[in-house]
Amino acid sequence: MNVSRRKLLVLLPAAAVAWEHVLAGTPENSPNYKETEHWWGMLLDITKCIGCGSCVRACQLENHVPDGYFRTWVERYVVRDWGFEHISVDSPEGGKNGFPAVTGEMGKSFFVPKMCNQCADSPCTQVCPVGATFVSPDGVVLVDKKYCLGCRYCIQACPYGCRFLNPDTNTAEKCSLCYHRITKGLTTACCESCPTGARQLADLKNPADPVHEFLKTHSVQVLKPHLATGAKAFYNGLDGSVR
Amino acid sequence: MPFDGFMYPNEVELQWSVLIVLYPFLTGLVAGAFILASLERVFLVEAVKPTYRLALLTALAFLLVSPLPLQLHLGHPERSLEMYLTPHRSSAMAMFGFVYLWYLMAVLVVEIWLDYRKDIVLMMQSSTGLKKWIYGVMTLGSKNISEHALKVDSRVGWAITLIGIPSAFLLHGYVGFIFGSVKANPWWSSPLMPVVFIFSAMVSGIAAVMLLYMFVTKYRGKEIDMRCVDTIARYLLYTFVIDFSLEMLDLVHRIYEADESFRSLDFMVHTRLYLSQVVIQIIAGTVIPILLLALTQVLPLNAIVRKRIYALSGALTLMGIFAMRWNVVIGGQLFSKSFLGYTTYKMGFVAREGLLTAIFLTLLPLGILWVLVKLLPPWSEKDAAAIPSSLSGQQAD
Numbered sequence: 001m002n003v004s005r006r007k008l009l010v011l012l013p014a015a016a017v018a019w020e021h022v023l024a025g026t027p028e029n030s031p032n033y034k035e036t037e038h039w040w041g042m043l044l045d046i047t048k049c050i051g052c053g054s055c056v057r058a059c060q061l062e063n064h065v066p067d068g069y070f071r072t073w074v075e076r077y078v079v080r081d082w083g084f085e086h087i088s089v090d091s092p093e094g095g096k097n098g099f100p101a102v103t104g105e106m107g108k109s110f111f112v113p114k115m116c117n118q119c120a121d122s123p124c125t126q127v128c129p130v131g132a133t134f135v136s137p138d139g140v141v142l143v144d145k146k147y148c149l150g151c152r153y154c155i156q157a158c159p160y161g162c163r164f165l166n167p168d169t170n171t172a173e174k175c176s177l178c179y180h181r182i183t184k185g186l187t188t189a190c191c192e193s194c195p196t197g198a199r200q201l202a203d204l205k206n207p208a209d210p211v212h213e214f215l216k217t218h219s220v221q222v223l224k225p226h227l228a229t230g231a232k233a234f235y236n237g238l239d240g241s242v243r
Numbered sequence: 244m245p246f247d248g249f250m251y252p253n254e255v256e257l258q259w260s261v262l263i264v265l266y267p268f269l270t271g272l273v274a275g276a277f278i279l280a281s282l283e284r285v286f287l288v289e290a291v292k293p294t295y296r297l298a299l300l301t302a303l304a305f306l307l308v309s310p311l312p313l314q315l316h317l318g319h320p321e322r323s324l325e326m327y328l329t330p331h332r333s334s335a336m337a338m339f340g341f342v343y344l345w346y347l348m349a350v351l352v353v354e355i356w357l358d359y360r361k362d363i364v365l366m367m368q369s370s371t372g373l374k375k376w377i378y379g380v381m382t383l384g385s386k387n388i389s390e391h392a393l394k395v396d397s398r399v400g401w402a403i404t405l406i407g408i409p410s411a412f413l414l415h416g417y418v419g420f421i422f423g424s425v426k427a428n429p430w431w432s433s434p435l436m437p438v439v440f441i442f443s444a445m446v447s448g449i450a451a452v453m454l455l456y457m458f459v460t461k462y463r464g465k466e467i468d469m470r471c472v473d474t475i476a477r478y479l480l481y482t483f484v485i486d487f488s489l490e491m492l493d494l495v496h497r498i499y500e501a502d503e504s505f506r507s508l509d510f511m512v513h514t515r516l517y518l519s520q521v522v523i524q525i526i527a528g529t530v531i532p533i534l535l536l537a538l539t540q541v542l543p544l545n546a547i548v549r550k551r552i553y554a555l556s557g558a559l560t561l562m563g564i565f566a567m568r569w570n571v572v573i574g575g576q577l578f579s580k581s582f583l584g585y586t587t588y589k590m591g592f593v594a595r596e597g598l599l600t601a602i603f604l605t606l607l608p609l610g611i612l613w614v615l616v617k618l619l620p621p622w623s624e625k626d627a628a629a630i631p632s633s634l635s636g637q638q639a640d
């Protein structure tokens with residue numbers, strides 16, 4: 001190919017922009033890990049969660065989450081009867097240090113671990129003006145903090161309150177499903193630290209994953225199904241009062 | 244505790260500050276001022292001619308400032324150019340840069356240049372030194388002011404205005420879409436949002452230009468052209484009635500449908516947003532100016548009373564539209580997406596996103612407008628209100 005110096009000068013910046021575009025959509029990777037062979041989600045069993053907060057602490061340590069912000073948290077619901085005014089919810093420090101005893105009238109009480117729902121049709125990805133947040137080929141919603149503008153549109157767009165602006169990096173942050181661990185064959189920090197197995201990493205593309213058996217035999221639900229976000233955080237024992 | 248009830252832990256902190264309130268307010272003034280200018284140019288409403296050039300310069304001054312609040316708000320302002328280089332096509336926000344550039348470079352600047360070209364050439368010829376050089380640059384080398392050339396200018400300018408009207412709608416309708424398309428937030432999520440934004444933009448732009456015209460004319464010691472302000476006030480009333488009807492339609496729809504978010508939002512309007520929404524936006528900023536403007540249509544009031552009513556209703560209108568932007572942007576973040584709690588917004592004073600910055604950014608366009616008016620006077624000194632058709636000076640004779 002015969003390229004003149006003038007043509008090369010025109011082509012180089014265009015190639016640089018194109019290359020940046022390619023890099024922006026590439027998640028961090030590990031050798032021997034094939035993204036196309038996985039489709040990650042999470043199974044959260046409300047009937048097993050004891051609200052100990054181990055998952056929150058493990059996540060903060062593993063991912064250097066600043067104090068006051070949460071990639072995962074635990075909510076406690078106390079439902080005394082039907083309707084709005086009979087539900088009380090708390091999550092002191094995201095449930096990091098457990099919960100104080102319930103005072104006043106009792107009803108049914110349960111803990112709900114929350115985290116990014118790794119939506120397949122995620123509203124946060126849709127609105128990012130530069131594509132700094134994206135769904136990886138293995139189904140994990142990730143943020144490229146070298147690219148994020150810090151406009152916070154994604155935080156507004158997340159229906160589950162899972163995102164925040166990291167005050168140290170001034171970029172959007174959220175649960176990455178411990179992508180640096182799961183691509184090395186490990187489970188997430190929250191799953192590993194859960195003493196009751198209330199959280200289980202699920203590979204929806206792997207037929208040998210026990211999640212398939214669980215989903216076939218249990219009544220599971222996702223949060224806010226009417227928003228059709230393609231959420232992949234499946235809850236067992238989810239009460240209708242949970243928001 | 245800064246919140247009541249239950250908030251998701253990451254929700255306690257508000258993400259979009261007063262600067263994001265300012266952004267739709269400023270772009271709204273741009274779109275509204277331009278649409279007022281186009282009344283004269285495209286719809287041949289002769290009466291508003293004295294405000295034609297002022298409206299265009301106002302639109303430009305506010306348009307130049309409108310990206311600043313966004314830029315100051317970004318966590319990484321140095322990366323903002325990425326929106327142009329690698330825009331994410333599914334993002335409404337990514338289109339901002341393109342819509343903005345289109346409006347600035349393809350519509351507003353071209354229209355102003357075409358309209359002023361003759362004046363620029365004449366000013367270049369009659370001035371010396373730096374001024375001569377500045378006007379020389381502004382001619383862009385096009386110094387032909389023959390009758391034929393000016394006719395061509397006028398025809399092209401008309402076409403640009405024609406393109407400009409849908410562009411102004413696009414500029415502000417899209418700002419409404421940024422909010423209206425967030426399905427996670429029931430306070431914002433509404434197909435009516437872009438339409439409400441367009442009409443409220445027209446209301447605010449018309450009110451702003453009317454006030455500016457009255458103030459500047461008084462300042463220059465000239466007589467206010469009553470035919471002109473009467474006409475502008477009439478258009479203000481019409482657009483305001485449409486805008487208010489749309490907002491009420493949205494409200495009635497929400498109340499009647501009463502979906503899962505209703506109780507939470509209703510509580511918020513009656514408590515944390517009561518002052519800014521019910522008192523400032525609806526009563527003081529909408530109902531009162533509409534009634535005042537309606538009075539001028541049915542009662543035979545003299546010019547002095549009419550002028551005072553226009554000034555008062557114009558100022559109330561601007562306050563009301565600012566409150567509307569506030570209630571959309573801040574109001575939409577005061578409740579939890581769990582619908583079980585409410586947080587508060589504490590605005591800093593001397594901070595990057597504080598009150599002082601917001602005040603500076605609101606006044607900055609007025610400073611820019613002052614420079615623009617000095618550089619490109621929208622009127623010639625010999626003009627008087629008695630012969631308003633000669634004020635614009637845009638005719639090619």
